Amino acid sequence: MAQPCELLRSPPCRRPTKVAVSGRICPLNRHAPKGLLANFWQRFKLSPLVGEFEVRSAGPLNFVRRDFMTIRNLIEAFSDLTMLPVRATDVRDWLIKSGIQDEIIMTPIDSDPEILRGTYEQYIIHETVYASPTLISRISYSKNQCPKWQNFICIKELMHVLDKRSMKTPTPQDVLALTNGLSKIFASTELGFQDFQTIHDKMMPYAALAILLPYKSREMLLAPFAQGKISAERISDETQIPIRYISMLMGTGWDEIYASLLKL
Numbered sequence: 001m002a003q004p005c006e007l008l009r010s011p012p013c014r015r016p017t018k019v020a021v022s023g024r025i026c027p028l029n030r031h032a033p034k035g036l037l038a039n040f041w042q043r044f045k046l047s048p049l050v051g052e053f054e055v056r057s058a059g060p061l062n063f064v065r066r067d068f069m070t071i072r073n074l075i076e077a078f079s080d081l082t083m084l085p086v087r088a089t090d091v092r093d094w095l096i097k098s099g100i101q102d103e104i105i106m107t108p109i110d111s112d113p114e115i116l117r118g119t120y121e122q123y124i125i126h127e128t129v130y131a132s133p134t135l136i137s138r139i140s141y142s143k144n145q146c147p148k149w150q151n152f153i154c155i156k157e158l159m160h161v162l163d164k165r166s167m168k169t170p171t172p173q174d175v176l177a178l179t180n181g182l183s184k185i186f187a188s189t190e191l192g193f194q195d196f197q198t199i200h201d202k203m204m205p206y207a208a209l210a211i212l213l214p215y216k217s218r219e220m221l222l223a224p225f226a227q228g229k230i231s232a233e234r235i236s237d238e239t240q241i242p243i244r245y246i247s248m249l250m251g252t253g254w255d256e257i258y259a260s261l262l263k264l
Contacts, residue, residue, distance in 0.1 A: 069098065069100050069162055070162065070264060071159065071162055071207050071261060071264035072261070072262045072263070072264060074091070074094070074095075074159075074162065074207075074211065075207065075210045075211060075261060075262065076262070077094055078090075078091075078094075078211045078214050079214050079215040079216060080214065080215070080216045081214040081216065081217060082214070082216055082217050082220065084214075084217060084238050084239050084240075085151070085212065085238065085239050085240035085241075086155070086211055086212050086214065086239075086240075087151065088106060088150075088151050088154035088155050088158065089106075091155050091158050091211060092104045092106065092158060095158065095161055100161060100162070101135050101136070101137055101161055102134045102135045102136060103134065103135075103136040103137070104136075104137045104138075104139070104158070104161070105136070105137070105138045105139070106138075106139045106140075106141065106154055107138060107139070107140050107141075108140075108141060108142075108143035108150075109140045109141070109142060109143065110142075110143060110144065111142040111144065112142070112144065113142040113144055113145035113149065116142060117141065117142050117145060117149065117153045118139060118140060118141040118142065118153040118154065118156070118157050119139070119140045119157070120137065120138075120139055120157040120160045121137065121138045121139075121140075122135070122136070122137050122138075122161075123135075123136045123137075123138070124136075137160075137161055139154050139157045139158065141153050141154050141157075147240065148236070148240045148241060148242050149242055151212075151240050152205075152208060152209075152212065152240075152241065152242060155208040155211055155212060156204050156205050156207075156208040158208075159204040159207050159208060160204065203261070203264065206257055206261060207261050207264065209241065209245055209249060210257075210258055210261050212239055212240065212241050213239050213241060213249050215258070217239075218249065218250070218254075221235060221250070222250065225250050232246040232247060232250070235249075235250070
């Protein structure tokens, strides 16, 4: 059985703190109110990650900086890197140091990756009645997928830390609408806000790939790849990107995708 990826190892947490939270969970990489998916967790014998969890080094939340932070800022922060691979913990640390989130926890779970690769939850807690709010995100990823997929899924889920309020799904009805949209995207000519949310969500894996293969690193690899001096398998191993995405990343079409991502 696969084990949690070494790229995702976090520093030791301090003693778990029991807090009252308003959590969101969804098995399809979405935000959903806790309790909505109780049947799902029971069916696949997973434990809902709500109620009691670990809080590490919580710091002050900077709402102003969070409001103005974009996917472009995050992609460009890693664009000049040539030392690979980019680790999910690198992205996590950047988000915390930027003041966007107080705490981000990545937790391996025992799930079938064909059913559940990863989830994203977000909490706002008050340790005391008049305490400043602490914003916490938790990413759960299947430990039964290879390290490349573990790292990719965690970075993909980290993109949702930057979701604007309009892109979140705070009610059960919102979650179901988004889930339905993901199952039939582009199958209908009808337009609606849920369709826009669905399209936004489908962009997040591309944003994760733009971080995993930084712009400068890709520029250095283009010529050797075109000349056959470096294989797709070698690039996959060096970047820790699943092999299925390498041809797209090294193709001419990626330039247009990258430019579009910088407008998010």
